Amino acid sequence: MNTNVDMYEEDVYQLLLPLKSLTKLTLHSISKGSLPPDLLWRLPNLKTLVFTGNNLVSSTLGRALANVTTLTSLEVNSNRITVVNENTLPWEFRRTVKWLDMSKNPFSCTCDLMWFRSWLEAVQKNKSVTVKAYPGYNKKFSTYRCHSPVSWKNKDLRVFFASEDLCTVQNPYVVVGVAGGCVLMGLVVLVLAVYRxxxxxRFYLYRLRRSRQLPSQVPGGLLTGGEAVEFFPFDAYLAHSAQDLDWIHDELLPLVEVEHGLRLFVEERDSIPGSLIVDNITK
Structure with a gap:
């Protein structure tokens, strides 16, 4: 059966479904139509399919060939097939096919096409399928060429190669697990560092807050940021043992008061004679 008219997918389905005894079907240049996904397996005697010069794409071809076990010859050249994989040519179809023509399609030479290239090499080696116009069957001229990407454009499909490492698809669960583990490890390290x-x-934050609150002398009073603040002559009361006085005067006070600019209340140095210790602490 031959046709060269505009037909929609539903038109093709309704036209061919009753033809149960059909053995060869040729559909050429049906610009508005494609292969119905559940048609071919309903034609139990179909042996040869020629579907050339149409708008057939990879996914549609895969659905159309699903569960098809009678086809021995398939010609789908000059369509819009870019990628061919195990879903495009299902296992049931590969068991019975003997003649294949997928030439003059705009193949995308990426990792997704490596399965097709390997399969072509395998069937060429064991001579189980005749692939029309593929190198090895016709060495002088090949119409299996890369259409994209630019780096492979117009190059022979047989010379296309992508390394196995580049084409290895990482398990998404592994990727998510590794990323999550790295984030968790980072959080643990951060928490431990903050705790240590x-x-x-806390001292740094206190110093930062205190530096912003130090009053500046202006007419009318002590201001910081435009607001009046209460000024304390000491930053902390130092509770200590009398046995530590030498260490306090020699090491602690120079460190705290000279280097860090804090003012400590030392009982022996700053208390008012006759005042209570409690009063000194509250001051």
Whole structure:
């Protein structure tokens, strides 16, 4: 059966479904139509399909060939097939096919096409399928050429190669697991670092807050950021043992008061004679 008219997919289905005894079907240049996904397996005697010069794409071909076990010859050249994989040519179809023509399609030479290239090499080697116009059957001229990407455009499909490492698809669960593990490890390290240096951080924040609150002398009073603040002559009261006085005067006070600019209330140095210790602490 031959046709060269505009036919929609539903038209093709309704026209061919009753033809149960059909053995060869040729559909050429049906610009508005494609292969119905559940038609071919309903034609139990169909041996040869020629579907050339149409708008057939990879996914549609795969659905059309699903569960098809009678086809021995398939010609789908000059369509819009870019990628061919195990879903495009199902296992049931590959068991029975003996003649194949997929030439003059705009193949996308990426990792997704490596299965097709390997399969072509295998059937060429064991001579189980005759592939029309593929190198090895016709060495002088090949119409299996890369259409994209630009780096492979117009090059012979047989010379196309992508390394196995490049084409290895990572398990998405593994990728998510590794990423999640890295994030969790980073959080654990951050928490441990914050815990270990918690007093350093608190001291730094205190210094930062205090530096912003130090009053500046302006007419009318003590201001910081435009607001009046209460000024304390000491930053902290130092509770200590009398046995530590030498260490306090020699090491602690120079470190705290000279280097860090804090003012400590030392009982022996700053208390008012006759005042209570409690009063000194509250000051």
């Amino acid at each position: 240096y918690r007093w350093h951080l």
